[in-house]
Amino acid sequence: MSAIVVLAVTYVLSQFFRSFLAVLAPVLTTDLGVGEAALATASGVWFIAFALMQFPVGWSLDRYGPRRTTSLLLLAAVAGALLFALAEGPAAIIAAMALIGIGCSAVLMAAFYLLARQFPPQRFAMFASWIVASGLSGGVLGSAPLALATEAFGWRVVMAGLAGVTLVAALAVAALVRDPPAASAPQGSGSLFTLLKMRQLWPLMAIAFVAYAPAANLRGLWAGPFLADVHGYDIEAIGRATLVMAIALILGTIIYGPLDxxxxxRKRVPFVGVTVTGLCLALLAATSGGSATIAVVLMTAVTFFGAGYALIMAHARAMVPAHLIGRGVTLMNFFSIGGAGVIQFLSGTVFATAAGRTSPESAYAVLFGFYALLLAAGLTAYSFSRDMRTR
Known part of the structure; x- marks a missing residue:
């Protein structure tokens, strides 16, 4: 259990790094000339790098275990944080985010791997939700506390300090995590393609691709520019708003945990949660230029109801054989994080296209409507999935 605790604490860094750009967006624009499109690219690159790493991470977890896999990859995040601290333009920021994404790619999956190997399936969603919830405190740290630290010390000093913290985390994982014995595998059944051929996983891949993106993208990037451009928020006000969103994401994750x-x-709870998230996005699109309070409330609701990631993972985990657990959880995480990254890229194009033709308020309305439509498409696919009882 101590290994899972160490990984859960380390996961705080992963959540911080995927969401902190929303707060730093104004200062990066001022100091380095990094605009909304470049910020969307940088945020998307984090998710894409993280997602593409899920295939080698899954293989490495099954082959070598979580200790070496996680501790070695975290060194890439150390390098990325240092590069970010030294950045002089958008290209360096984008490259740094790619390295950080690679470095963070194994942390949560290593914890899920240990959960799946050491606990019964009916406990997976609850424990996984608690791990995710504890890690989401990184999103809290990446909101108002980050804004205060940036104001006090400057963003370069903050990022250099984070490189040091990440190095300590890598050393802690190497010292304290222990690998479980390898699972026995039936002859000739250990391939990733075995999972890809499982038709019952296809609808789950579809919903995983879109379900996490709105909460991740709004909290991680779009909340900051939206509140600054449309409602005149400064960095401290953005920090407070994103803090509320981060707390809602934590509470939503904890509450979702035992509901399956x-x-x-396995199916009905995440289905309802994604439906409500889509409705909140549609309302946000309809009211984006109105009350700032209503906008923050709706974005907070998106993060709360969009926190069902662990339940979708648990639904898929129940269908995956024990000897493919590493590749199974990382495959689903590939679709979840990869979807957030691809959609982040697309959202930048959608916003830039709309902004060139209409007002900022209308451009953000188009952006939020884009996310709502994606969730509707994912729910259509997920409706064909097979439900499974938990007891």
């Missing part, structure tokens, strides 16, 4: 067992269903 409580209602004896």
């Amino acid at each position: 067992v409580l209602f004896n269903t």
